[in-house]
Amino acid sequence: MAEEKDIIQLLEDEEKHPEAFRLILSTYKERLYFLIRKIVIDHDDTDDVLQEAFVKIWKNLDKFRGDSNLYTWLYRIATNEALTFLRRRKSQNNISMDENPELLRMLDSGGGKAQHIxxxxxxxxxxxxxxxxxxxxxxxxxxxxxxxxxxxxxxxxxxxxxxxxxxxxxxxxxxxxxxxxxx
Amino acid sequence: MKKDQKHTEKTPFKGDSDYFKQLEESILSKVERGATHLSLDVDHPFKADSKYFAQFEKRILDKTERSVFHLPLGIEHPFQAPEGYFQQLENSVLGQTLQNKPSQSVFTKIWRNSTTYVRAAAVVLAIGAAGYFFLNSNNTATNSEIAFADFETETLVSYLENQELDMVDFASIVDDSFEANGLNIDPLDEISEDELLQLIDLQYANDI
Missing domain, CATH: 1.10.10.10 (Winged helix-like DNA-binding domain superfamily/Winged helix DNA-binding domain)
Structure with a gap:
């Protein structure tokens, strides 16, 4: 697992962004997975959101400023992606942003849509x-x-x-x- | 003193010299006769069962322990990932990023390395190719062809300077426009401002 400071050093040189991204992916994939999973609950939804989050991280690597921690920047992107995903789905189903009936049903059903619990x-x-x-x-x-x-x-x-x-x-x-x- | 003496001399009333002493004694004697002194050892009339307080304490402690749940630290989440998922995820993400797309699009290169005027020119080229992005973003445009003819570079510069465009989405749309209209530009090539202007001329020539 790479140290955050090593990744930040690579990010300072645009030519080394691919290498930095590989390290970000291997170092933070599990943490970001479980961060998103706790928000969207379902594994398949988490997978979709996480992949989108990593693509966004890749496309925005040059926007990372060293004045904040790398992991808080990554958490921010992943959290925003997960919340956007939930809001979009709730909006389609006319559900209040503060209610999660579908997610509660997933947890209740156990072996249902929300597998791997x-x-x-x-x-x-x-x-x-x-x-x-x-x-x-x-x-x-x-x-x-x-x-x-x-x-x-x-x-x-x-x-x-x-x-x-x-x-x-x-x-x-x-x-x-x-x-x-x-x- | 002189004033008091003057006042005394002017008062016409005179009293017995013992009068005030007798008055004081008389009042004190009446107060003492009528006063009721509260005894310090009078008890209240209420009584409780002898076992009451022992039971009360136990009841309260039982109730507080039973009803208030304190969330302990350290409860883990119950979620698990399928076996082999993270390796598969890495492959999938790398396929969508490093192994799939150029690290920087043509439009992004132009955008980052140019003045606002050249950025505007790049937008003109993109609009000439695709014809919708800028116009759809501008509320004053009703017909793309008429409105496009009316736009001057100054207008575009002003527009670009006042917009906070999401570069990733914007560049992606514009790059698609280049490709969709046969402007095959190798993303690895650097494009100079002159070359860009030539591309714009070529685009106009095609349109006309």
């Missing part, structure tokens, strides 16, 4: 609770709880103030505790 009950219960959060809280919770990012890093990815992120995370955590408690 472990049988860990508490992990599934937590995902179902997270799906009941408004979009912004859901995103912030995923980045903080599962990705272990700092508020500063999440602020770079989501373009939100740190105060707003803290409020979103605590509201999300409280709501999840209430949902799981009721179940």
């Amino acid at each position: 472990s049988g860990d009950d508490i992990a599934i219960a937590l995902q179902k609770a997270v799906l009941q959060l408004p979009e912004k809280q859901r995103l912030v919770f995923n980045l903080k709880y599962f990705e272990h990012l700092t508020y500063e890093e999440i602020a770079e990815i989501t373009d939100t103030s740190i105060g707003g992120l803290k409020a979103n995370y605590h509201a999300a955590k409280k709501k999840i505790e209430e949902i799981i408690e009721l179940d």
Whole structure:
């Protein structure tokens, strides 16, 4: 696995962009897969979004500025692709942006469309609770709880103030505790 | 002092010299006779079952432990990827990027290496070839041929300077326009501004 600083060094020379991209792909493919998977739930949808995200990363390599972390830049592209995918589908089905009935059904059906899910009950219960959060809280919770990012890093990815992120995370955590408690 | 003396001298009333002392004693004696002193050891009349407080404490602790769920840290997500997926993903992504497309399109090269005027010229060429992108983006155009004839380079420069175009999407559309109209330009070739202007002349000649 390549070090971020090595990749950034390659990105400084346009001739070395192909090499940098190969390293980005091999280093971040799994992290970006699971980041997107937690947003769109289904494996096939995740695959589509992830491929689009990597194509976008490739096309925009020259726009990366060394003033932010490479992985927050990558997370930002992947997150935006996943949210755009969900918004487009919800818009087609006239579903509110803060509701995820289809994703909840996927998790419930287990062996249905959302394949490749472990049988860990508490992990599934937590995902179902997270799906009941408004979009912004859901995103912030995923980045903080599962990705272990700092508020500063999440602020770079989501373009939100740190105060707003803290409020979103605590509201999300409280709501999840209430949902799981009721179940 | 002189003022007080003057005032005293002017007051016409006189009282018994013991009067005020007797008044004070009389008032104090009346207050003391009528006052009720609250005893410090009077108890309240309420009673609780002797076991009540022991049970109460247990009940409260049971209730708080049972009803408040605290989300522990470290619960993992339940998602898994199919076996061999990531290798397949790498091949697929490389097929769509490095192994498929030139690292930089013709239009992107022109765009990045030219002045705004030459960028405008490149757009003119693309419009001459495809004829829709710019016009569809401009609300004033109703008929592509008429509107195109009316546009001057100044207008295009002004338009380009005021738009935040997504270069990737824009370049892709324009490159498609080049290809669709038989302008086969090797993407690896560098194009000078003169060559670009020649291409525009050629395009106009074809249109006319």
